Amino acid sequence: MGIKLYKEPELKNPIMFCGWPGIGNIGISAIDNLRAVLKAQEFGEIELWDFFDPRKVSIERGLLKDLEFPSSKFYFQRIRNQDLIFFIGEEQPSEGWLVVRLCSQLPQHTGEELLLSRKIYRESNRQNPLRP
Numbered sequence: 001m002g003i004k005l006y007k008e009p010e011l012k013n014p015i016m017f018c019g020w021p022g023i024g025n026i027g028i029s030a031i032d033n034l035r036a037v038l039k040a041q042e043f044g045e046i047e048l049w050d051f052f053d054p055r056k057v058s059i060e061r062g063l064l065k066d067l068e069f070p071s072s073k074f075y076f077q078r079i080r081n082q083d084l085i086f087f088i089g090e091e092q093p094s095e096g097w098l099v100v101r102l103c104s105q106l107p108q109h110t111g112e113e114l115l116l117s118r119k120i121y122r123e124s125n126r127q128n129p130l131r132p
Helices: 023-037 096-103 111-124
Strands: 002-005 015-019 041-047 056-060 063-068 072-079 082-089
Touching: 015 023, 023 082
Parallel strands: 015 082
Antiparallel strands: 002 041, 041 072, 056 063, 072 082
């Protein structure tokens, strides 16, 4: 489990926007549209085998060929002097606090954004409080 980076953009005090599906898929749609309009570039993803069961399993001649998991990708864009990170996950993990902790491993990610992410997660999941 971890973050796989394809690029390591030089980020300074980035603001992170996160979108997961929910009621009406409004959150994920809003973040994905913003990402598309701003032409943000993909730079990494979260490896999800610890969070989800595979969506699809491919077996060929009795051997496992491929596992397909929902995607959880990171994108970045600089607008004027502000770095933006977009995180888009196709499904919400039941252990969302692990995703917040994992996102803190992003290079150049400041503690302030992590604290905000933790607060947002805690408020949206009162029945499953954020674990330390």
